[in-house]
Amino acid sequence: MNEFILFFKKILDYICVKKCVACSELLEFDYDGFLCPKCAEEWDEAKRTVCDRCFKMHSKCRCSFGRQYVDGMRHLALYDHTDRDWVVNKIVYALKKSNADDVFEFVAREMIDNLIDKNTLDNAVFAGIPRSPKSVRKYGYDHAKKLAKKLAEITGCEYIDALGHRGGEAEQKTLNKSQRALNAKENCYLKDKAIPKINGKTVFLVDDIATTGAMTGICAEVLHKNGASKVFCLLAAKNKLQKKT
Numbered sequence: 001m002n003e004f005i006l007f008f009k010k011i012l013d014y015i016c017v018k019k020c021v022a023c024s025e026l027l028e029f030d031y032d033g034f035l036c037p038k039c040a041e042e043w044d045e046a047k048r049t050v051c052d053r054c055f056k057m058h059s060k061c062r063c064s065f066g067r068q069y070v071d072g073m074r075h076l077a078l079y080d081h082t083d084r085d086w087v088v089n090k091i092v093y094a095l096k097k098s099n100a101d102d103v104f105e106f107v108a109r110e111m112i113d114n115l116i117d118k119n120t121l122d123n124a125v126f127a128g129i130p131r132s133p134k135s136v137r138k139y140g141y142d143h144a145k146k147l148a149k150k151l152a153e154i155t156g157c158e159y160i161d162a163l164g165h166r167g168g169e170a171e172q173k174t175l176n177k178s179q180r181a182l183n184a185k186e187n188c189y190l191k192d193k194a195i196p197k198i199n200g201k202t203v204f205l206v207d208d209i210a211t212t213g214a215m216t217g218i219c220a221e222v223l224h225k226n227g228a229s230k231v232f233c234l235l236a237a238k239n240k241l242q243k244k245t
Contacts, residue, residue: 018031018102019100019102020034020035020036020039021034021035021091021094021100021102021103021106022035022036022039022043022087022090022091022094023036023038023039023087023090025038025039034102034105034106035087035106039087039090042086042087043077043087043088043091046058046076046077046078046086046087046088047059047076047077047114049077049078051063058075058076058077058078058238059074059075059076059077059114059115061074061075062074064213064233067213067216067217067220067221068217068221069217069220069221069223069224069225069231070213070216070217070220070231070232070233071220071230071231071232072230072232072233073210073213073216073232073233073235073238074111074115074116074232074233074234074235075115075210075234075235075236075237075238076088076107076110076111076114076115076235076236076237077236077237078237078238078239078240079092079209079237079238079239079240080240081239081240088236088237091103091106091107091236091237092208092209092236092237095107095143095147095208095236096139096143096208097139099139099140099141099143099146104146104147104150105150107147107236108147108150108151108154109154110236111151111234111236112151112154112155115234116155116204116234120202120230120232121155121156121157123200123201123202123229124155124157124201124202124203124204125152125157125158125159125160125197125198125201125202125203125204126148126149126151126152126155126157126158126159126160126203126204126206127145127148127159127160127161127162127163127194127198127203127204127205127206127223128142128144128145128146128147128148128149128163128205128206128207129144129163129205129206129207129215129216129219129233130142130144130145130163130164130165130188130219131143131144131145131165132165132167132168132187133165133167134167143208144206144207144208145161145206147206147207147208147236148204148206151204151206151234157204158197160194160197160198160203161191161194162190162191162194162197162198162203162223163188163189163190163191163194163219163222163223164188164189164190164191165187165188165189166186166187166188166189167187168183168186168187177212177214180211180212180214180215181212181214181217181218183214184214184215184217184218184219185218188215188218188219188222189222190222190223190226194226195226195227198223198226198227198228199226199227199228200227200228200229201227201228201229202228202229202230202231202232203223203228203230203231203232204232204233204234205219205220205223205231205232205233205234206233206234206235207233207234207235207236208235208236208237209235209236209237209238209239210233210235210238210239211239216233219231220233
């Protein structure tokens with residue numbers, strides 16, 4: 001995307017022109033929805049596809065990565081890194097890179113409607129899986145924490161800035177499975193001020209996508225060992241290439 005298009009998109013954001021959160025197509029001012037008709041149809045189709053392990057629709061799938069400390073993992077749809085035009089990929093990219101409030105509003109409401117058992121909210125808090133400082137500097141925000149804040153706002157629960165990233169230079173996406181696990185363990189930590197706030201709580205741990213679940217597993221372990229009663233991970237998508245462990 002060239003600099004002119006990026007500049008134009010920022011101007012549109014500034015003057016609050018309504019756009020599809022996936023493809024950025026301009027929408028009518030009174031249009032009721034976050035997605036254009038084409039993307040909405042593709043999104044509904046994406047949510048109807050089934051998990052190849054449990055054969056349930058992805059929003060109903062309860063398969064996780066076999067991590068000891070993850071009590072459950074929920075995701076809306078399947079991410080396919082080979083298809084940049086797939087609506088799920090577009091939404092994940094928008095979460096990571098656009099910092100547009102409508103994207104976070106849309107994904108948060110989809111998570112609440114499709115992934116969260118309302119009975120678990122009475123004793124729940126929300127936290128984000130930490131983005132590396134390098135990525136925060138590059139994009140200007142932490143997308144998982146922003147999504148967790150939006151979920152807390154809509155549900156009336158508390159958001160806790162619980163987890164931090166020590167700033168190792170290696171990026172998870174550049175590493176293999178064993179390297180990811182080691183990198184996650186070296187970089188993830190729990191902030192001291194968060195310990196009393198998670199004690200005895202159900203923690204909804206939020207991120208955009210999981211591949212091997214390495215960072216998710218380490219974050220869940222840290223939370224459990226410091227008093228969290230349960231840890232559920234909420235994802236916009238799960239990677240299509242995830243293998244059974």
